[in-house]
Amino acid sequence: MSDAPAGSAPVRSADETTPLLRLTGVVKTFPGVRALDGVDLEVVAGEVHCLLGQNGAGKSTLIKVLAGVHRPDAGAIVWDGQPVAFPSPQASMRTGIATIYQELDLVDDLTVAENVFLGHEPRTAGFVHRGPGQRRTRSILAQLGHPEIPPGRLVGSLPAAAKQIVSMGRALSHQARLLVMDEPSAVLAHDEVANLFRVIRGLTARGIAVVYISHRLEEIREIGDRVTVLKDGRTSAANLPAATTSTRELVGHMTGRAIEYVFPPRPQRPPVAAASALLEVSALSRPGEFSDISLTVHAGEIVGIAGLVGSGRSELLETVYGARRAHTGTVRIDGHAVRAGSVRAAVRAGVGMAPEERKSQALLLSEPVYRNVTLAAFGRLARAGFTDAARERAEAARVTGELRLVPPDVRRPVRTLSGGNQQKVVLARWLLRGGTGRRSGTRLLLLDEPTRGVDVGARAELYGVIRRLADDGVGVLLVSSEVPEVLGLADRVLVMREGRVIHEAAASELDEHAVLDLVMAGSLLSGAQVEGDLS
Template identity: 70%
Template sequence: MTLLKLTGIVKTFPGVRALDGVDLEVEPGEVHCLLGQNGAGKSTLIKVLSGAHQPDEGTIEWAGSTVQFSKPTSALRAGLATIYQELDLVDDLTVAENVFLGHEPRQFGFSSRGITRRRTRELLARLGHAEIPAGREVGRLPAAGKQIVSMARALSHDARLIIMDEPSAVLAHDEVENLFRVIRDLTAAGVAVIYISHRLAEIREIGDRVTILKDGRTVAVNLPARTTPTDEVVRLMTGRSVEYVFPPRSAAAPEGTPLLRVSGLARAHEFSDVSFDVRAGEIVGLAGLVGAGRSEILETVYGARKAAAGTIEVDGKPLRRGSVKAAVAAGMGLAPEERKSQALLLGEPVYRNVSLASLHRFARLGFVQRGRERDAVGAVTRSLDLRPADPRRTMRTLSGGNQQKAVVARWLVGGSSEGGSLRLLLLDEPTRGVDIGARAELYALIRSLADQGVGVLLVSSEVPEVLGLADRVLVVREGRIVREAPASDLTEAQVLDLVMAGERAATAR
């Protein structure tokens, strides 16, 4: 029996037809991959399935019966659970308290902590992670551990289908392999999984069938995940036939005095003896596994973390350690890894998000001149082709790619808080959760800024992205730079060998 069948699902919001006749079928025990660009309708479809939104047209059949999930708890009771990209766990509660939050086991009318912990341990053991303590606070767990807790919570509702939205986005390579092992164990027990990811290599490895959305419509159903060519999948999603579209590098390598010089930078238990430079107009990429220290290096250069040792110089002038103000005054801007939690005010309009770093430009007699602010932001967002073009649009309504453009636009509106122009742009996972089409636009934007003389320091977990976009690559392993070379001199296999091959990495320098 087909477990889930959607037929002609339509969902309309004021001025937007988010879903325009979506069809989807999921069988018990399969991994059904849902693909599409940001804005294709995947998030809206998830919310319809989970009961957060009600469809305007179409039918949902669950285990052979037509249903309508009026609220998320209705979907959970039926056995349909969702694990969102931004995990909705409570860090201050224990693992057991999170797993059974809202449906705590009871004894004699009272919630039973003992039963809760015992049943949590049973669920963690079922997922192959009995080592996670049921009594530990979730905030003390790594990202991979939190994801296992989310899966345990789904299984605590006797889930027959689990929707996983970008589950590998924050995981290291070995953690992704463990995630796949858990998924295979679940499907072997008859649990179905809807798997959403922008990483097409993962789809081929873990998926059974693929459904593709484009502009709110189903453009392909039931494609074999392992044998459908990548260029065919990309063409259906975007109209193009390649996954990565990199702009050409400048013919001549940047020369002259380094714009940024980092010497002997170190932080306890994070990284040590890190030295490199970035020239004006150059893109330097940091490649390595999650947890290798790349993001920590970037944030220390920006002043968000205070270095224990070493120096950071811009134009030959040292920056004060641990001072974001000093970094921004020197013309440095950061687009952090977690844009939604670290960079954006999701409930505010686009123009307020973009103007955050330069409000002084629009202030007069202690008041912000909103007209000038909107005009300046509008000029920059139009130049970046940020869509929708209305700067009054609420930030949370934008796709991931356009949210990332807004973060970059912040540093182009007014430059630094001291009125200077942008000199150095630090980018941490700039295309995480961004679809293939928007990814190409961001690549073009980053290269355009470099061509205008901006130095770019880039962190990415996608090795093809680093090699295709950067001029020079620094390979980071366990907090140390183990190789530095022009991007054109490295292959993906060489980089992966350096970051994962243990002792060989030390001898490959």
């Protein structure tokens, strides 16, 4: 292999109107589910083609068809004017398609360079040579704007944003002519998203096509050229201009209906008395993460926390939940102190949590939906000390039905669900435990980025669920990187900066600009994801 910089694929001189990739009538069926039901898609060299759709619309299945993971049951795939088939991921990569999944498929125990060239290592006479691989990796990382990532460092020691860059580097190492990016900005801070867009524009300038999948509509407008929308496994709209198609039109194609009000109305009720606080956090501190945090959440109240990535928001929620031990301070539920650093004690006190990283922190991916839903309610559902699978399935079906789980099959492995439906499973767990504020049930719900990777339609449903829980008397403490989400859902807002609460006000007294002024003061405008999907 030569030492030419990877990612510099030759520019095609074909007519720009001739698709590099064309899919026609693609069908893919799994037992009991028709995931793709006649999808059409065309992508032109040198464009960013955005793919939209609700969770469960078929985006993930379509990606895997392109990647050679799934073979379509019907339909045609044409590449550069020639019919093709991808019997394996290797065949897809050899054709010139590289896929970057939302859940990165990196090997933590290998180095950055070993991950970038995994499966096609530089060799001479059958022997792998590390030097050329490290040099090429260094060149690729420089192209991606991250020359500071050491090629010899173990991937498992990297932060999430750096792992995303390594995954992009692996795709570029295959000399790809088409990159498929599934939610590439999900783990990136605002300044890193800007760098990602710079890299994408550089690739498309060389004739490389990009299929870009995101639930953030403002990202679509900024980076996209054309948009195709999937709904229920079919192409709902194709080749829409990304910059000028209205949010209302996109949402209509995605959901089949216009969503005018994403956030449910706040109830008209008198202010809660200070003495009725359900959660009391007093002078809570963890060195290097947050310091001297005091806050309250009342029964039936939604309190939102806004702040930059790294401001200590997630760490605070994990400490309240007992997943981290506070250095100083106390957490009280109904006036009773909760043992520090004990998740079991927090759950017994009525605390539930939906963490940011649902796949690694909340779900048993190989287990069926019903097992994941009933995790926090085994004691109540058991008979004579033994689990009752039939009862578990019935209860899980009831509560997931309320959340409109798609597909509505509690026997399916939870790993086969879309991101939004996996989030519904996490919420269903706490609903099943007791979502009415009863002492034996979930009385305080901690939500960390509850709509991360969730489409517009599913967001509206989740917002309705959260508000209904609050109306039933559950207290909610919510963290979100999207300021409009915090302001639209919460009754009261806390603003955090550099590990401290710097401002508190009713949500009705704040607007997005005021919050951004507070969180970004002195930060040189770095680190926040503040895009509003429906702004």
